[in-house]
Structure formats: structure tokens, C-alpha cells
Amino acid sequence: QAMGGVMALTGAPEGQPGAGPQRAGYPISDLTSGFYATIGILAALHHRDTVSGLGQYIDLSLLDAQVAATSTMSMSYLIAGQLPVRVGLGSQLTAPYGDFDCADGKIMIAVGNDKQFVQLCHALGHPEMALEERFTTTSLRVQHKQELIPIINSILSQHSLNHWMPLLQKAVVPSAPIYDFKQVFEDPQIKHRELVKSVDHPLAGAMSVVGNPLNFSETPIEYKRAPPLLGQHTDEILREVLGMDAPEIALLAEQKVTAS
Structure with missing residues (x-):
């Protein structure tokens, strides 16, 4: 990095x-x-x-x-020859783009063009904001984002995420609540996609794992094995792939080269 x-x-x-x-x-x-x-x-x-x-x-x-x-x-x-700079959750190219505080949590809004900004203003209940000269184009909003962002924050903070998300989705404004992993795995879409799988682990019993995001129509992925234990397949790999015999494998283990 x-x-x-x-x-x-x-x-x-x-x-x-x-x-x-x-x-x-x-x-x-x-x-x-x-x-x-x-x-x-x-x-x-x-x-x-x-x-x-x-x-x-x-x-x-x-x-x-x-x-x-x-x-x-x-x-x-x-x-x-232009060096990008750090902008946190914001954007160097467009505005408003970043995290905002609702009454009960944070939301990410990513307005990418003038049409989306108009739609955002309508969703927020302030269509007049889209007509202000300083906010009418992307370049002007980037120039005046230090004025624009507090205005949007003050509006969003008046209501909950559950209030704003349906309005923003209906207005087709790119947006999403900012989740921790507990919220990620409780999200209805993640559950609908069945991304969490269960496998049998020899020590832990039934174990939840993150599934493969690829879903094949003709060859669906099967989840038969849990993550391996430390050294579980060492002997198998040394014997079947590298062609080592039992004394050689035992020597590697004795010298702490391998774990078993």
C-alpha cells in the first residue's frame, strides 16, 4: 500500500x-x-x-x-502531471460526495452529475437548492462544497436512515447506509443472495463462512469442506505432489520446517 x-x-x-x-x-x-x-x-x-x-x-x-x-x-x-490528494470519503471530482449524519447513523451519498443533484434536492424536500447559482453545475458545487455539505448535513440529521433511504432510492440517487459487519450480515440483500454459507468444522462444528460471490447457472459451487487445520494437508502435498517418502517428510517435521 x-x-x-x-x-x-x-x-x-x-x-x-x-x-x-x-x-x-x-x-x-x-x-x-x-x-x-x-x-x-x-x-x-x-x-x-x-x-x-x-x-x-x-x-x-x-x-x-x-x-x-x-x-x-x-x-x-x-x-x-497532477498528483491526486487525500479527500477522506469525499471526491476531488464531484460534490456532494461523502458521508453524512442522519439522526441514527451515517449515510454515504455519491452525486456524480447535475441530474443526480436535482434528484437529491427533490428527495431532501428542497428543490429550490438545485436552482442556486453556486450549486447548478458540478464544477460550481466542487468549488462551493464547504458551503453545500453543511446544508445537506443539517437536512439529513433531522430524520433517520429508514426515512431517507426509500426517498433517495426512489429518486435514483447513489446512496447507502454505512454498515459495520454486524449490519452487513443482517442486511436483507445479503441474506437474499445467500452469501453466508455453513460448513462442518472438525473442531467448531457448524461454521459460518463467507461464500463465493460467483453463482454459476450450470455448475453451482458446493461447500463441502471447512477451512483446513494447521498442517492438515502437509503430508498429502509432500507425498503426492512433491513425491517425498515417509522418512523425508518426517525429517522436515522434526526440523520444524513443516507443521503437522
């Missing part, structure tokens, strides 16, 4: 409390590299099966993958 530019994008804006580089809340570079690796493997397999009949070596690094994943932001530097 540090060398790949993510921390140059992530964090509170300069001048605000806590400003400065911040890491994303999960190992983003590791997972991003995994995604790129999967794409590369599938592409290589397709080429082998339909063109060459040969496999190939795929060269991929965590740093390369992370820089590539930030290209939508870093291209502004390569093309125009």
Missing part, C-alpha cells in the same frame, strides 16, 4: 484532524494480486487449450498489481 500509491489516496484531507497517509482496512495488495493472478491463469489456460497447447510462466508482483489497480487515479499524474 505504501509504495503502490494507495496511501497517497487514502486518509483525511490535509488540514483536518488525523490528516496523513492511512492504510486500507484490509490487505488490499495481497488480494488485488490474487485477482490479477486468477485472471492471468485463466487467460493462460484458455490460450493453451485453444491456441498453443502449451502452458506458460506468469510473472506477477504485488507492487505491479497494486499500481495497476490504482490506474484510474494515477493516470491523472501520467497524463497531466
Whole structure:
């Protein structure tokens, strides 16, 4: 995250409390590299099966993958020499865009164009706000966002999330409540999508896990095995994949090279 530019994008804006580089809340570079690796493997397999009949070596690094994943932001530097800055939950390109306080929680609103802003104003019950000269275009709203954001906050804070979300959805304004993971897994959409699966674990019994987001029409994914125990498959891999015999495997375990 540090060398790949993510921390140059992530964090509170300069001048605000806590400003400065911040890491994303999960190992983003590791997972991003995994995604790129999967794409590369599938592409290589397709080429082998339909063109060459040969496999190939795929060269991929965590740093390369992370820089590539930030290209939508870093291209502004390569093309125009402009360095992106940290804007917290806001946007450098449009407004209003960011988190706002409702009476009982936070909401994320992401207005991307003038039409959406008009729709937002109607949903908030203040259609006249869309006619104010300082807010009529995206560039003007970005210029005056320090005036606009407090106005929207004061309106939203008067009612609950349950009041505002149906109005914003009906108005087709990009928005969502900001969840913790308890709320994530209680959300009706997550339950409808059956994203949480149950597997049998040898120590924990029935165990909840996050399922694969891919749903195949002809070959549905089956969830038969729990996450493995430490060293559960070590002997199997050394014996069947690497061709080691029992004394060699025992020596590795004795030397603490492997765990079993």
C-alpha cells in the first residue's frame, strides 16, 4: 500500500484532524494480486487449450498489481502531471460526495452529475437548492462544497436512515447506509443472495463462512469442506505432489520446517 500509491489516496484531507497517509482496512495488495493472478491463469489456460497447447510462466508482483489497480487515479499524474490528494470519503471530482449524519447513523451519498443533484434536492424536500447559482453545475458545487455539505448535513440529521433511504432510492440517487459487519450480515440483500454459507468444522462444528460471490447457472459451487487445520494437508502435498517418502517428510517435521 505504501509504495503502490494507495496511501497517497487514502486518509483525511490535509488540514483536518488525523490528516496523513492511512492504510486500507484490509490487505488490499495481497488480494488485488490474487485477482490479477486468477485472471492471468485463466487467460493462460484458455490460450493453451485453444491456441498453443502449451502452458506458460506468469510473472506477477504485488507492487505491479497494486499500481495497476490504482490506474484510474494515477493516470491523472501520467497524463497531466497532477498528483491526486487525500479527500477522506469525499471526491476531488464531484460534490456532494461523502458521508453524512442522519439522526441514527451515517449515510454515504455519491452525486456524480447535475441530474443526480436535482434528484437529491427533490428527495431532501428542497428543490429550490438545485436552482442556486453556486450549486447548478458540478464544477460550481466542487468549488462551493464547504458551503453545500453543511446544508445537506443539517437536512439529513433531522430524520433517520429508514426515512431517507426509500426517498433517495426512489429518486435514483447513489446512496447507502454505512454498515459495520454486524449490519452487513443482517442486511436483507445479503441474506437474499445467500452469501453466508455453513460448513462442518472438525473442531467448531457448524461454521459460518463467507461464500463465493460467483453463482454459476450450470455448475453451482458446493461447500463441502471447512477451512483446513494447521498442517492438515502437509503430508498429502509432500507425498503426492512433491513425491517425498515417509522418512523425508518426517525429517522436515522434526526440523520444524513443516507443521503437522
